[in-house]
Amino acid sequence: MSAIEFNQDFFSLFQLPESYDVDGDQLHCRYRELIREVHPDRFAAATDSERRVAVQYATRINEAFETLKSPVSRAHYLLSLKGIVINPQHTIGNDPAFLMHQISLREQLLELKEHAQPELQLDKLTGELEQLIEHQCAAFKNSYAKDDFEQAKLEVAKMQFLFKLEEDVEQVEAEILDY
Amino acid sequence: MALLQISEPGLAPAPHQRKLAVGIDLGTTNSLVATVRSGGAETLADSEGNHLLPSVVAYKDNDQLLIGELARLGASDDPLNTLTSIKRLMGRSQQDLNLAHLPYEFGEADSGMVKIRTRRGEVSPVEVSAELLKALVARGEQSLGGELLGAVITVPAYFDDAQRQATKDAAKLAGINVLRLLNEPTAAAVAYGLDQGSQGTVAVYDLGGGTFDVSILKLTRGVFEVLSTGGDSALGGDDFDAAIGDWIVAQSALATTLTPQQKCQLAMISRDAKEALSEQDVVTIEFAGWSGQLDRQQLNVLIDPLIEKTLKAGKRALRDAKLNAVDIDHVVLVGGSTRTPRVVEKVAGLFASKPLATLDPDRIVAIGAAIQADMLAGNKPDEDILLLDVIPLSLGIETMGGLSEKLINRNTTLPVAMAQEFTTYKDGQTAMVIHVVQGERELVEDCRSLARFELQGIPPMVAGAARIKVTFQVDADGLLSVSAREESTGVESSIEVKPSYGLSDGEIASMLEQSYQSASVDRDARALREQQVAADSLLQALAAALLADGEVLLSEQEQKTLLAKMEQLQRVRDTAGVSEITASIDVLGRDSEDFAARRMDASINKALAGKRLDELDSESK
Numbered sequence: 001m002s003a004i005e006f007n008q009d010f011f012s013l014f015q016l017p018e019s020y021d022v023d024g025d026q027l028h029c030r031y032r033e034l035i036r037e038v039h040p041d042r043f044a045a046a047t048d049s050e051r052r053v054a055v056q057y058a059t060r061i062n063e064a065f066e067t068l069k070s071p072v073s074r075a076h077y078l079l080s081l082k083g084i085v086i087n088p089q090h091t092i093g094n095d096p097a098f099l100m101h102q103i104s105l106r107e108q109l110l111e112l113k114e115h116a117q118p119e120l121q122l123d124k125l126t127g128e129l130e131q132l133i134e135h136q137c138a139a140f141k142n143s144y145a146k147d148d149f150e151q152a153k154l155e156v157a158k159m160q161f162l163f164k165l166e167e168d169v170e171q172v173e174a175e176i177l178d179y
Numbered sequence: 180m181a182l183l184q185i186s187e188p189g190l191a192p193a194p195h196q197r198k199l200a201v202g203i204d205l206g207t208t209n210s211l212v213a214t215v216r217s218g219g220a221e222t223l224a225d226s227e228g229n230h231l232l233p234s235v236v237a238y239k240d241n242d243q244l245l246i247g248e249l250a251r252l253g254a255s256d257d258p259l260n261t262l263t264s265i266k267r268l269m270g271r272s273q274q275d276l277n278l279a280h281l282p283y284e285f286g287e288a289d290s291g292m293v294k295i296r297t298r299r300g301e302v303s304p305v306e307v308s309a310e311l312l313k314a315l316v317a318r319g320e321q322s323l324g325g326e327l328l329g330a331v332i333t334v335p336a337y338f339d340d341a342q343r344q345a346t347k348d349a350a351k352l353a354g355i356n357v358l359r360l361l362n363e364p365t366a367a368a369v370a371y372g373l374d375q376g377s378q379g380t381v382a383v384y385d386l387g388g389g390t391f392d393v394s395i396l397k398l399t400r401g402v403f404e405v406l407s408t409g410g411d412s413a414l415g416g417d418d419f420d421a422a423i424g425d426w427i428v429a430q431s432a433l434a435t436t437l438t439p440q441q442k443c444q445l446a447m448i449s450r451d452a453k454e455a456l457s458e459q460d461v462v463t464i465e466f467a468g469w470s471g472q473l474d475r476q477q478l479n480v481l482i483d484p485l486i487e488k489t490l491k492a493g494k495r496a497l498r499d500a501k502l503n504a505v506d507i508d509h510v511v512l513v514g515g516s517t518r519t520p521r522v523v524e525k526v527a528g529l530f531a532s533k534p535l536a537t538l539d540p541d542r543i544v545a546i547g548a549a550i551q552a553d554m555l556a557g558n559k560p561d562e563d564i565l566l567l568d569v570i571p572l573s574l575g576i577e578t579m580g581g582l583s584e585k586l587i588n589r590n591t592t593l594p595v596a597m598a599q600e601f602t603t604y605k606d607g608q609t610a611m612v613i614h615v616v617q618g619e620r621e622l623v624e625d626c627r628s629l630a631r632f633e634l635q636g637i638p639p640m641v642a643g644a645a646r647i648k649v650t651f652q653v654d655a656d657g658l659l660s661v662s663a664r665e666e667s668t669g670v671e672s673s674i675e676v677k678p679s680y681g682l683s684d685g686e687i688a689s690m691l692e693q694s695y696q697s698a699s700v701d702r703d704a705r706a707l708r709e710q711q712v713a714a715d716s717l718l719q720a721l722a723a724a725l726l727a728d729g730e731v732l733l734s735e736q737e738q739k740t741l742l743a744k745m746e747q748l749q750r751v752r753d754t755a756g757v758s759e760i761t762a763s764i765d766v767l768g769r770d771s772e773d774f775a776a777r778r779m780d781a782s783i784n785k786a787l788a789g790k791r792l793d794e795l796d797s798e799s800k
Contacts, residue, residue, distance in 0.1 A: 045555070047768060050720075053776045055594050
């Protein structure tokens with residue numbers, strides 16, 4: 001019987017191979033099995049120390065799940081396991097084409113609200129962004145698989161740009177649709 | 180392959196020894212208590228056969244206290260001393276509230292929780308709620324014939340930390356062991372989930388008297404995962420009534436300043452009109468010498484803007500869950516305000532699906548809470564239900580320029596923790612203040628201020644040298660605690676975050692003292708008894724744990740040490756006073772934490788042993 005240690009890495013905790021490809025169903029299923037065992041509700045009538053331990057364990061499993069689920073934090077985490085830490089100031093390197101594209105997308109977003117049919121325009125922008133993100137994730141996966149961590153770092157930084165833009169698009173969407 | 184059943188440490192009741200636990204729906208307009216008996220969950224009635232307890236408390240002459248229907252009946256004769264819809268004031272300061280519609284007199288406005296002036300003196304919403312909780316627990320103990328192990332109390336999913344803390348304080352004041360604060364929509368889903376064994380995605384639309392919630396949940400083999408939640412903790416049927424009331428005042432061309440009696444009367448008339456229009460097309464209204472008619476069409480005009488607000492929250496919840504309306508398999512309606520036909524019509528339109536309405540919308544939350552209470556009490560070792568709630572509002576801290584930096588995003592599954600490092604900005608700085616806020620907006624002033632806490636004892640260093648790690652932990656009840664540590668020197672200071680409008684432990688203690696005096700209970704004897712029971716249950720739990728796993732998980736020496744510490748607690752329990760017993764319990768609790776962690780690891784390993792991933796995978800299909 002292999003022991004489950006809670007200080008082991010998130011991939012081992014979820015019995016998944018250390019890879020950028022993660023089967024979402026498998027991840028979710030394993031999450032439910034783990035959280036079922038350690039959720040504080042299972043220890044409602046237990047001693048205080050057991051409850052404290054349960055809260056710590058459940059918190060860690062939730063953190064692991066969130067990390068592996070998100071394409072960006074999964075990429076960061078994979079690199080951190082290789083001892084590579086990305087600081088927030090880390091740049092995308094010398095890639096004027098990417099930057100120009102970003103600026104153009106940002107401009108589109110700014111002009112959205114004045115557009116005659118903002119919802120149509122929004123759909124178009126969202127569609128384009130989704131494709132870019134997909135492409136960017138593939139680029140990271142590629143560099144990572146080839147152990148080209150320097151390149152992988154640049155790809156993560158670009159990925160972050162795109163996801164930040166996606167967040168801002170969602171914010172504008174909320175304003176336009178008036179949620 | 181079925182999951183192996185592992186009995187919980189310290190949670191293996193002797194057969195047939197059922198632990199008594201109840202679920203309490205502490206509502207804005209009405210409250211209920213429910214329990215699981217002979218297999219089924221049911222709400223409990225008072226001696227007159229009424230299940231709903233109107234959430235009304237009246238402070239009468241001669242220290243007389245009326246609760247429920249009796250209090251409600253006298254409301255318009257004595258509006259200043261008859262407190263209704265108190266839930267809307269929980270965890271709120273005077274600045275937070277629009278008090279115009281409320282017929283009460285309030286204490287001095289300050290940043291603390293609002294206080295209401297009655298002939299009993301100033302009372303806080305926490306005290307009023309505690310009276311309601313006491314009445315419900317008494318009803319539970321009477322019909323179940325014994326003392327309760329504890330209760331699950333429901334709160335709107337959209338309640339923030341301050342409102343949850345206020346609810347927990349009320350329970351503490353009422354002497355209730357809170358097994359869990361459960362979100363109302365989750366409770367509703369549990370009630371339906373068990374009745375119908377349903378799987379899939381569920382939208383719960385909960386419009387009560389004063390609060391509105393919408394939650395999207397995913398049900399998978401007994402796991403209820405909240406995907407997103409949204410709402411408005413100050414929107415409900417009361418606002419429908421107020422809209423009708425405003426209309427009546429406008430129609431009747433009465434003076435706009437009404438007496439407290441008139442305000443109270445107007446609220447009742449408006450509510451009656453609204454309820455009547457659920458059944459009929461037109462209703463005649465008489466108020467202060469004016470008479471007129473209100474039809475359903477006009478009612479719809481009055482309430483549509485309010486319903487529209489709820490639909491927007493519903494759309495946002497869908498978006499947060501990354502789902503479309505067509506992905507929703509079931510819609511569940513909760514709360515008395517979903518009896519209004521216009522609400523049903525609009526909600527059905529939003530989710531493009533006919534809402535489930537087989538359970539009484541007034542009782543469903545209490546039923547769900549009772550099922551969860553029964554589980555938490557350990558009465559159902561064979562059933563495998565797990566409720567995973569989320570934090571409803573993002574948690575952040577104030578940074579330079581009055582901006583909120585989000586640490587934990589809304590809709591993150593609980594429990595969750597997040598650590599953040601801070602540093603000093605002046606040479607020799609020894610203290611700093613961290614301001615915690617809750618809300619989605621960027622500016623701190625647009626968010627809800629939860630607490631400011633001061634971190635003291637930072638060793639003097641040059642600016643930027645200190646590394647202060649602050650950990651924000653939100654537990655399964657949605658309650659926040661904060662701890663801080665200076666990493667370069669290892670000085671730790673743990674701070675429980677006290678909301679500025681919450682009650683301090685001292686205040687709770689003094690309120691308890693007062694209530695004991697008036698009830699002439701010997702408080703010392705009771706406190707001693709409580710600590711002895713706490714010591715007994717810890718000793719029993721540890722003894723059971725040692726018997727089950729001691730040989731395997733602990734070395735001989737470790738077992739001996741733990742046994743000696745247990746004997747020590749036993750001696751203190753038998754001979755010493757309250758404070759010593761409390762301290763000893765704490766010590767033994769901490770000393771046994773490592774053993775608890777090893778047992779947790781072992782039980783997970785057992786549960787997952789021989790269970791390969793392909794099996795887990797095939798189960799999910």
